[in-house]
Amino acid sequence: MAPEWFKSHPSLNNILNRIIPKTFQRPENDHPARIAVRTYALSLSLSLGPVLIPLLSEGRLNKKRRNNLASVLKKELSVSGFAFAMTAAAGGGAALEFYWKRFTKRLGQAARFKADAHRLAVLSDVLLRGTEVSPLYETFICNAITSLLAILLMHSRRRSSLTDRADIPLTVPIDELGDRKSSPTLDLTLLLLVRALDAFAQRFFHQHAEKVVDNKQAEMSGESSVDRNRLLRKKVAVLTDKLDAFVFWAASARIMWCFFYRPERLPRSYVRWIGALANVDERLLEALRRLRKGAWGYGKPESHLLLSTMAADLGYPHSWGDSLHLPEYGGKVSEASWKALGVHGRTGVGGLPCEIVHGGVGSSVISGGVGGSCAANSLARGGLGFLEALALYTPVHFLPVLLTRPKELLSSVVLKKLILSLVRSSLFLSVFISSVWSAVCFTRSWGIARLFPRLSHNFIDGPFGCIMAGCLVCGGSIWIEQGRRRGEIALYVLPRALRTLLSESWLRSGTKSLMAMERLAFSLSLASIVTASRHYPETLRGLSRWTAMFILKGMPRG
Structure with a gap:
């Protein structure tokens, strides 16, 4: 549920109204500029918090700690930092989709003029047909492009020795591996991949449950009919519980076995x-x-x-x-x-x-x-x-x-x-x-x-x-x-268990094919999560649902 102070406190809206240009100020809370501001604020807190808190809690800042603090701020506030990269992904995807819709709308208007601009009308009609896709694919394509830009930005950053924090929930698992040839965003990519796969699984469960419930209701009539939504949620919960239990059992077994025999395949902090x-x-x-x-x-x-x-x-x-x-x-x-x-x-x-x-x-x-x-x-x-x-x-x-x-x-x-x-x-x-x-x-x-x-x-x-x-x-x-x-x-x-299945020599090879595969997985996974949050929000749950709803709507629920 959204915090009560967040619902009633006007300071965030006032700040947004001052930052956003007048031409962009709209009543809609999902405007690209607002999405970008919320994404940057949340991403910056996740990337800076786990590093700044230990540094600032150590008491007086000596020269070494001040240098460490300056180094962290420089890296995280840079263009290649996590906050800016994720803002480029979420805010950029929303902006790209916003202008795509505006462009197709104007093409549609231009195609209706038949009198003095016949050639322009024909050209507009051709362009309109070429850009006509469903809203779902519009969202996915736009966010896949900007997500690819985001991981390219993060891959361009220099490695940091102050971000060993993969065992802490709600933090960003970046730069966990010590080998400079290893990808600094691998754990983050696996995290997004798992959340995207979960959204696909939830979508499948919802479709299956809808068929079962509709068939059951078709057999009933009058007073014997049941609440469709209640049955739907119950059916999805049963399927989800079984999958969750199996996933945890398999993942925990693999993680514990690696803890005893292959600890190098797990994050050191974990x-x-x-x-x-x-x-x-x-x-x-x-x-x-x-x-x-x-x-x-x-x-x-x-x-x-x-x-x-x-x-x-x-x-x-x-x-x-x-x-x-x-x-x-x-x-x-x-x-x-x-x-x-x-x-x-x-x-x-x-x-x-x-x-x-x-x-x-x-x-x-x-x-x-x-x-x-x-x-x-x-x-x-x-x-x-x-x-x-x-x-x-x-x-x-x-x-x-x-x-x-x-x-x-x-x-x-x-x-x-x-x-x-x-x-x-x-x-x-x-x-x-x-x-x-x-x-x-x-x-x-x-x-x-x-x-x-x-x-x-x-x-x-x-x-x-x-x-x-x-x-x-x-x-x-x-x-x-x-x-x-x-x-x-x-x-x-699950992301940690998947990480243990990948060969260390392959991950540390630093080949172009490996980087290309990770970038593809990152962009498709993040685009799938954003697309699901816009068109099928019921398929997201837990942390991914809260985060997506906060970024896109500003008022996370459930």
Whole structure:
């Protein structure tokens, strides 16, 4: 919903009336000049905010910080900056469409004069037929042209080392990659591509739902008829929920697998954020990655002491982390090894003791001699994740209401709804974390490892064993979230998952064909989103709908 102060406060309109020339001043809120001003203001806040806030919050600005601030302002306020480029795309597309319609209108008027300007009438008629396309294609063509101009402007900018912020929602993922040959706008392009594909999917769902509802209503008559719009929304919601859940499950599985084995395919800041929530020792991650490459494993002398220091730091004997002494297989052959090592509770299975895998988290939270168990580890990590999620999601749920409708916080109904929504979001992240650990421990210690004791733990602990199980299970936690947030979370993680599917060598090649493909994807995706917002606004949702409605109409809804 649009903020109440935005609806009633006249300052923005006054500023626009002063900036826009008299010849352009019209009552329509979707005039190109107004679209350009709103686009620039929003884009500038998204590109500058995440960089300026840390710089200004550090207290007194020394010379280095002042230089950094000046550098950021120079880059973002330049013609090749994100704000100007997006203004050229949205405002330029609206202007191009505006003058296209005016041109065709004048051609139509000129073609009606038959007397003294016969040749001019014939020429106008030919031009009119050549420029006659549907309003939908007019919008798409105009915005595709200006979107291409926008990405060309951004590709001409110099790289910045101050824009590593891809893990922060509502920010612009530009210049994330460290290699200068990599495209600085790749993450932004993938984000727009995903939103455009979602608009196409929503359009398909609406068309399918309309056919189903119309057929159902045709079978009913009189008092048996039902509310068409209500049935339509319900049908679309069912289809959308299924797609959102599947997308999040597949995307989160891929992202988590890459976090363990291919972190270079994820934004560095995103890896740090996942690592903070997962709370996994770097030495254990290194062992998993070496196991995948064959440089570490049970019974192999290579790097066999890699986890010995980790075991000692946790208060266990060095030998518990020595892969040469740990049994590779389960069954009776492992009993002698566990007896010699002094490990209890792993009879019948091999591999690294779960006490080392847990990293001591369960023991540090739960006492009484049961803190080292797999169940205690999962519960402790779930509880810690819930608390971290509360801190993360509280501003997300309460800040929009506090800024736009503060009086509603005094209502017990609204407050209860916000608290329940906050708890659901926190529980979702908590279950996501704990389910990974539960699946890992079940696979390597209590389930698969006991059913198949002859199966090597080099496989069970490898990339297609317990880690894969954890990655596949955690995505099911999305059903805890509400429907709207379920879709927005799925659209948030999908661009990052798509990014991991692209070859690093190909992305860093810097070839002209690669740049051409990205520019084509960017321009078509952004043009599709703008076209959908103008002609099929019901196909946009969440952040993309709010942004498009604000830019085009000035009053975002829903």
